[in-house]
Amino acid sequence: MTERPNGHRPTLEDVARRAGVSKSTVSRVINGEPKVRAAVADRVRQAVAALGYVPNQAARSLVTRRSNAVAVVVTEPQNRLFVDPYFDCHLRGIRQELVRRGAQPVLLFIEDPDDYPRVGTFLGGGHVDGALLFSLRTDDPLPAMVAHMDLPAVFGGRPAGGSGHRGRGYASVDADNRGGAREAVRHLVSLGRRRIGTITGPLDQTSAADRLDGYRDVLLDAPAELVAEGDFTLRGGADAMAALLDRCPDLDAVFVASDLMASGALRVLRERGRRVPEDVAVVGFDDLVAIAEATEPPLTTVRQDIEDMGRLMARLLFERASDEPASRDGRPAPSSVVTPTRLVVRASA
Amino acid sequence: MTERPNGHRPTLEDVARRAGVSKSTVSRVINGEPKVRAAVADRVRQAVAALGYVPNQAARSLVTRRSNAVAVVVTEPQNRLFVDPYFDCHLRGIRQELVRRGAQPVLLFIEDPDDYPRVGTFLGGGHVDGALLFSLRTDDPLPAMVAHMDLPAVFGGRPAGGSGHRGRGYASVDADNRGGAREAVRHLVSLGRRRIGTITGPLDQTSAADRLDGYRDVLLDAPAELVAEGDFTLRGGADAMAALLDRCPDLDAVFVASDLMASGALRVLRERGRRVPEDVAVVGFDDLVAIAEATEPPLTTVRQDIEDMGRLMARLLFERASDEPASRDGRPAPSSVVTPTRLVVRASA
Numbered sequence: 023m024t025e026r027p028n029g030h031r032p033t034l035e036d037v038a039r040r041a042g043v044s045k046s047t048v049s050r051v052i053n054g055e056p057k058v059r060a061a062v063a064d065r066v067r068q069a070v071a072a073l074g075y076v077p078n079q080a081a082r083s084l085v086t087r088r089s090n091a092v093a094v095v096v097t098e099p100q101n102r103l104f105v106d107p108y109f110d111c112h113l114r115g116i117r118q119e120l121v122r123r124g125a126q127p128v129l130l131f132i133e134d135p136d137d138y139p140r141v142g143t144f145l146g147g148g149h150v151d152g153a154l155l156f157s158l159r160t161d162d163p164l165p166a167m168v169a170h171m172d173l174p175a176v177f178g179g180r181p182a183g184g185s186g187h188r189g190r191g192y193a194s195v196d197a198d199n200r201g202g203a204r205e206a207v208r209h210l211v212s213l214g215r216r217r218i219g220t221i222t223g224p225l226d227q228t229s230a231a232d233r234l235d236g237y238r239d240v241l242l243d244a245p246a247e248l249v250a251e252g253d254f255t256l257r258g259g260a261d262a263m264a265a266l267l268d269r270c271p272d273l274d275a276v277f278v279a280s281d282l283m284a285s286g287a288l289r290v291l292r293e294r295g296r297r298v299p300e301d302v303a304v305v306g307f308d309d310l311v312a313i314a315e316a317t318e319p320p321l322t323t324v325r326q327d328i329e330d331m332g333r334l335m336a337r338l339l340f341e342r343a344s345d346e347p348a349s350r351d352g353r354p355a356p357s358s359v360v361t362p363t364r365l366v367v368r369a370s371a
Numbered sequence: 372m373t374e375r376p377n378g379h380r381p382t383l384e385d386v387a388r389r390a391g392v393s394k395s396t397v398s399r400v401i402n403g404e405p406k407v408r409a410a411v412a413d414r415v416r417q418a419v420a421a422l423g424y425v426p427n428q429a430a431r432s433l434v435t436r437r438s439n440a441v442a443v444v445v446t447e448p449q450n451r452l453f454v455d456p457y458f459d460c461h462l463r464g465i466r467q468e469l470v471r472r473g474a475q476p477v478l479l480f481i482e483d484p485d486d487y488p489r490v491g492t493f494l495g496g497g498h499v500d501g502a503l504l505f506s507l508r509t510d511d512p513l514p515a516m517v518a519h520m521d522l523p524a525v526f527g528g529r530p531a532g533g534s535g536h537r538g539r540g541y542a543s544v545d546a547d548n549r550g551g552a553r554e555a556v557r558h559l560v561s562l563g564r565r566r567i568g569t570i571t572g573p574l575d576q577t578s579a580a581d582r583l584d585g586y587r588d589v590l591l592d593a594p595a596e597l598v599a600e601g602d603f604t605l606r607g608g609a610d611a612m613a614a615l616l617d618r619c620p621d622l623d624a625v626f627v628a629s630d631l632m633a634s635g636a637l638r639v640l641r642e643r644g645r646r647v648p649e650d651v652a653v654v655g656f657d658d659l660v661a662i663a664e665a666t667e668p669p670l671t672t673v674r675q676d677i678e679d680m681g682r683l684m685a686r687l688l689f690e691r692a693s694d695e696p697a698s699r700d701g702r703p704a705p706s707s708v709v710t711p712t713r714l715v716v717r718a719s720a
Contacts, residue, residue, distance in 0.1 A: 031519045052488045067484050074515025076491040091493050121486070126493045129478035135416050137470070139401045142425040144440050144475045149498040166423025170380045 032073040041069040052077050053124055091126040092339065093145055093153040097162065098131070107310050108282070108328060112178065115332025116154055123340060125151070132164075142167045152339045154178065160226045168192060174342040176335045180228045180358065193342060194358045195335045197326035199229050199307075202363030203236025206277045206305040206324050209365055211240065215275035215303055219248040221262040221287060223279045230254075233279045233307060248273075252283045259283025263290040275303040275371065281313040281323055288317050288370070303371035319369035326363045334359060381422040390418040401426050402473055440475040441688065442494055442502040446511065447480070456659050457631070457677060461527065464681025465503055472689060474500070481513075491516045501688045503527065509575045517541060523691040525684045529577045529707065542691060543707045544684045546675035548578050548656075551712030552585025555626045555654040555673050558714055560589065564624035564652055568597040570611040570636060572628045579603075582628045582656060597622075601632045608632025612639040624652040624720065630662040630672055637666050637719070652720035668718035675712050683708060 038045045043062060050058050051066040058066075069075070094116055096109065113129075120127045128150060130141050145153055145168070152174040155164055160182040168175040169192065177194040210218050220237045223230030238244065247269045250262035259278060263286065266273055278284035284306035288298060296302045298319055306314060309325035338359065387394045392411060399407050400415040407415075418424070443465055445458065462478075469476045477499060479490050494502055494517070501523040504513055509531040517524040518541065526543040559567050569586045572579030587593065596618045599611035608627060612635065615622055627633035633655035637647060645651045647668055655663060658674035687708065 052492075067488075070488050071484065071510070071512040074512050074519060075488070076495045076516050076519055077488055089493070089496060089498060090489070091498070117480070117482075121483075121489075124489070126479065126489045128493070129480075130475065131466070131478075133466075134470075135420065138416075139419050139424070139426055140439070140470075140473070140475045143401075144438070144477070146425045147438060149438060149440065161420070163420040163423050167425050170423055170425055 032075045034075075034077075036073055037066065037069045037075050040073060041065045088151050089149055090124060091128050091150045092120050092336070093128050093130055093150040095130045095132065095141060095145070095153055095155040095164070097156055097159070097164070098133075107312050108280075108308060111310065111328040112156075112332045115329035115334075116336050117332075118329075119333040119336035123336070125336075138163055138167070145173060146171045152176075152343050154335050154339060159224075165192065174339055176339045176342065178331065178335055180232075182226075182228050193338045195331050195338060196229070196358065196360050197331065198360050198363045199232035200236040200239070202307065202324040202326065202365075203233040203277065203279070204239050205363070205365045206307065207237050207240040209322070209367070210275040210277065210303055210305060210371060213275070213299075213303055213371065217248070217270060217273050218244070218275040218277065219250065219266045219270060219273050220244075221250050221252045221259055221266070221276060221278040221283055223252060223254045223283075225251055230279055237277055252279070254280050254283060256282050256286040259286030260290045261286075263287035264294075267291075267294055267296075273302060275305075277305050277307075279307050281306040281308040281310045281321060284321055284323070284370075285313055285317050288321075292318075299369070299371050305365075305371045309366050314366070314368065317370070322368045322371040323366055324363050325366045327361065331361055334361065381424045383424075383426075385422055386415065386418045386424050389422060390414045437500050438498055439473060440477050440499045441469050441685070442477050442479055442499040444479045444481065444490060444494075444502055444504040444513070446505055446508070446513070447482070456661050457629075457657060460659065460677040461505075461681045464678035464683075465685050466681075467678075468682040468685035472685070474685075487512055487516070494522060495520045501525075501692050503684050503688060508573075514541065523688055525688045525691065527680065527684055529581075531575075531577050542687050544680050544687060545578070545707065545709050546680065547709050547712045548581035549585040549588070551656065551673040551675065551714075552582040552626065552628070553588050554712070554714045555656065556586050556589040558671070558716070559624040559626065559652055559654060559720060562624070562648075562652055562720065566597070566619060566622050567593070567624040567626065568599065568615045568619060568622050569593075570599050570601045570608055570615070570625060570627040570632055572601060572603045572632075574600055579628055586626055601628070603629050603632060605631050605635040608635030609639045610635075612636035613643075616640075616643055616645075622651060624654075626654050626656075628656050630655040630657040630659045630670060633670055633672070633719075634662055634666050637670075641667075648718065648720050654714075654720045658715050663715070663717065666719070671717045671720040672715055673712050674715045676710065680710055683710065 034045050034048055038048045041048065043066060047058060047062065048066050051063045117127050132138060132141055153168060154176050155168065156178045165181040175192045177192055180194050180196045207218060218241060220234065222234045225231050225234065250266045252258040252262040259282065266276065276287060278287050284304055288304060291298055291302055298304055306321045306323035309323045314321040314323050383394050383397055387397045392415060396407060396411065397415050400412045466476050481487060481490055502517060503525050505527045514530040524541045526541055529543050529545045556567060567590060569583065571583045574580050574583065599615045601607035601611040608631065615625065625636060627636050633653055637653060640647055640651055647653055655670045655672035658672045663670040663672050
């Protein structure tokens, strides 16, 4: 149980005394600085826990003018997080890198248009040193909101508005969606497929639009009936697959813009008695191993390293928050990073 | 796309002009106050989004001295959230009630002992007006940390240390775990079962310990071999079921302390050729409908209204933060609420 020596709020001194180390060592451990031996750091942490010690934030802020917290803003219904391993993966990478640098991740959800001004107020209120955002829809006010704040920000995925906003500008980390889609469709062509459809994500999201562009780069003359819009959910993938089969019974391949949608599409193909890959070859996108290795047959898909993209977002944010070179007008230049994708061939195509 | 009339950071006036309403109407919508017609509120929100307007937090804080944000602290690995619908349900209730009152939920995870001081620093730094916490392990430093801060706090589940901490004290919302477990075991006894085992949660958590106490209230002389400790995961439930069957092949019933563990236990019973409920009757705990109605056979279980408990936590927090009557020493008294449970009979017992 927790012990308090004299009943007062425990101090840094109390922690140092109990752990048998100097106050500056306690400070270093608490601020997540390296160069403390693991055994010593453990003793300090045990003392912190036993005493219920809480560092004095007001005192720290005067020195650093920082909250040591970073907002992670997710524009999805909270329950999407619970069914889509994509987010789990992304957040794991982000969290790893933030915590490694001693920053507290603070998760905010936008589920509803009403949430924007409230989230904006929090972001602009000095409670966080920066923000990592996922804002992918064409009409999303987040890029403009963040551009008006003096807050370092990095977007996961390319925001729809480009980087033309006034203000601080922003960075983004995106996968090579278009290139990955091209590789997927070229693979289907190389297998001799002639009626290749695609199931897209919601086309007001840049990742979905970019993947469709990649499909069209290869199949310049693909008729509109071969394109069905999904919503990045399993059920959406199933519904779009059913629609494609109704419209084009002679379909012999489909490029599906996410693994979760692809697993829904595989279910429908099985129900309709189509063999995969013999009758219809299927390629997904993401390479979420928990899905892609579990489908029947295992899914050929385009790999993007989602966890690494999360880590990269956090790293970019710290660069922007610290000594990034300023651009001509004295503001840091927006910077965007596009990470490579590659085809992982399993059994479905 | 976002429009900015003169290139400056958009103001409350800009929003009012664009929406064709008064500044005070804009204020009311942004602060989540009721009494604005839905059509008018929609116009304001559209103007906010189109302009990328961000309310001026510094100005608001001077008036209210509040951040209008509430921390939700979850002491679980983030990926637990993605496999256990319990948390989804709890967070949904919390979020609903916070948002209804215009407060921004801010989600913090504690996955590692290193996280405590960092989370404590954030909680104590004036960034949130209160905290909702899930802290259930005996050696958890959170109750003591929060007790040292001038921060209203409500715990989900009864903290292990009781309410004896100095400082502000805290409230908690807990289900009647012991009473629910008693009802479950009495039900098994009433079915004529004679060798009734139990699979518990981790016994350093109060909810797990309370449910085991309820089991023992009814079966005073149950031998230790009938008790197997699980960890509230599906695999933990399966492993504990296998251990029980190895030790007590004549087992004819089992009370499992969570639905997720019960679904793992049912899988093992099926693999071992035991019919449910004919050979072994099974009762779970939680009534997570997504699980309990999907198991084969559907699960008889103890219902706790998890979403409502989330709402209740948020309501209690607002009461404590506002005009709760003070106790004798000038501090608000800790208050704890225990919500009722009830048995839902399906096919497994």
